[in-house]
Amino acid sequence: MVNYEAELDAIFMALGHPARRAMVVRLSKGEATVGELAQPLEMSLPAVTKHLKVLERAKLISRSKNAQWRPCRLEQAPLKSASDWIEDQRKVWESRLDRLDSYLHTLHTNSKKGAKK
Template sequence: MSSDQLSVIFAALADPTRRAILAHLAKGEASVTELAKPFEMSLPAISKHLKVLERAGLITQSRKAQWRPCQIEAQPLKDAADWIEQYRQFWEESFDRLDDYLHELQTQEKQNEQ
């Protein structure tokens, strides 16, 4: 995956409306009208959000007669999660050092009380 595509994915995920749309689609396909219901915005505004998600590869839209169902695409989310996973070791080590430091402070505090 190119870093440019990863940037597009993260930019799409940066918006809370788009994240809410993805959460809805994680439960199954939905029409644009169904996706718009929880939001106080026009159908064209929702369509713009869907286009951003589609460009990022996070959703696909198909056509079934008059209905345009949207489906979530898992691979780009996995790509973003894999990229984030690279930094888990850093955070775990940082938390371990913080935990060690807190234990040291608690030990010193107990010694000072005695």
């Protein structure tokens, strides 16, 4: 059984910055070069390069070569992993009977304090 924790760390962390999410949004529509990704962002090109490295580390993007361009493309798997993880938690959360849970927790806490009610 594989441990996905480190991958999820990198994926969620990468998505936790607006510039990087903007790049993902752009790339979901198709390949783009560094310059194209940088154009709408208010930051220097080296800053963009750093963000791309973070996305690459999370395997959210892959890169190719075309002359002096290094086009980026979105990879589907990491987004799916992240989405799956969240949905797993939501399923557990949703299937839980909140009122009953709260009631049982209260009972449990009270019994520890000395069984009253």
